[in-house]
Amino acid sequence: METKLKIAIQKSGRLNEDSIRILKEAGIEFNNGLNKLKAEAYNFPLEVFFLRDDDIPQYVEDGIADIGIVGENVLLEKNKEVKIVDRLGFGKCRLSIAIPKNQKYKGIQDLEGKKIATSYSTILAKYLKKNKVNAEIHEISGSVEIAPSIGLADAICDLVSSGSTLFTNGLKEAEVILKSEAVIASNKKLNKKQQEILDKLLFRINAVKKSKNNKYILLNAPNENLDAICKILPGMKSPTILPLADKGWSSVHSVVNENEFWDIIEKLKEKGAQGILVVPIEKMIL
Ligand code: ATP
Ligand code: ZN
Numbered sequence: 001m002e003t004k005l006k007i008a009i010q011k012s013g014r015l016n017e018d019s020i021r022i023l024k025e026a027g028i029e030f031n032n033g034l035n036k037l038k039a040e041a042y043n044f045p046l047e048v049f050f051l052r053d054d055d056i057p058q059y060v061e062d063g064i065a066d067i068g069i070v071g072e073n074v075l076l077e078k079n080k081e082v083k084i085v086d087r088l089g090f091g092k093c094r095l096s097i098a099i100p101k102n103q104k105y106k107g108i109q110d111l112e113g114k115k116i117a118t119s120y121s122t123i124l125a126k127y128l129k130k131n132k133v134n135a136e137i138h139e140i141s142g143s144v145e146i147a148p149s150i151g152l153a154d155a156i157c158d159l160v161s162s163g164s165t166l167f168t169n170g171l172k173e174a175e176v177i178l179k180s181e182a183v184i185a186s187n188k189k190l191n192k193k194q195q196e197i198l199d200k201l202l203f204r205i206n207a208v209k210k211s212k213n214n215k216y217i218l219l220n221a222p223n224e225n226l227d228a229i230c231k232i233l234p235g236m237k238s239p240t241i242l243p244l245a246d247k248g249w250s251s252v253h254s255v256v257n258e259n260e261f262w263d264i265i266e267k268l269k270e271k272g273a274q275g276i277l278v279v280p281i282e283k284m285i286l
Pocket of ligand 1: 010012013015053074091093
């Protein structure tokens with residue numbers, strides 16, 4: 001029987017869409033019809049399980065699923081024996097301690113003796129211990145942000161992305177405990193065949209990630225500035241240069257990184273580059 005790699009992803013919630021998208025962009029087709037627990041890919045040896053994110057670390061540790069896409073925050077909180085094999089760049093958030101907006105805050109010592117409500121008691125306890133602060137942890141499973149206003153706690157420890165939920169609940173961020181994003185966690189004992197499929201999957205996902213950070217750029221350059229322009233463009237190896245019908249001009253093609261993009265465009269224009277076209281790259285294999 002053909003070996004299949006079993007991947008667990010969130011059934012619904014913040015990571016669901018992006019998890020499906022990254023698999024689809026890696027060319028893996030499967031049916032994600034609602035109310036299904038399981039789907040088989042048509043064109044890749046992969047079986048997809050749709051689960052609650054909280055359950056994913058345990059399933060991966062036990063090998064019910066071989067790998068899973070889950071927030072690093074959940075992984076650290078559940079503290080299971082699994083291995084992080086890739087970081088995915090979505091589901092970004094912070095786990096932070098927040099206190100009432102109008103309260104003065106000088107530093108972590110101000111939390112001494114306070115009562116903190118959270119659904120992340122493992123991570124919070126470790127953090128407090130490391131910082132030698134004695135505080136009472138009050139574990140609750142949802143609506144953590146209302147705890148101070150109803151008198152349940154002095155502070156909270158919860159996930160934050162923009163901070164607007166904190167603000168509307170009269171809170172402010174005091175300490176950032178963890179910066180998190182979605183990761184791929186793997187069972188520690190994959191067999192050779194499973195490992196091969198995982199490597200293939202990671203290779204594809206990385207090609208998609210790289211292509212997102214890079215743009216293909218085409219421009220016309222006056223021949224006398226070709227050298228200077230090629231120096232500005234890093235390219236994968238070196239830029240492609242094609243002569244134009246218009247004598248004295250060449251067409252230059254290259255790949256630039258998103259982070260350096262505007263810098264590079266400005267320098268190119270200074271060197272007389274014209275007709276600059278920038279195109280998205282779908283996949284990038286190095
Ligand atoms: P489930 O029903 O699967 O248990 P959930 O309600 O626990 O879902 P979601 O709110 O969907 O979880 O969040 C899933 C993950 O998305 C979080 O664990 C975290 O990694 C990430 N995330 C990103 N931004 C935020 C945010 N602002 N608030 C909460 N989680 C966020
Ligand atoms: Zn959850």
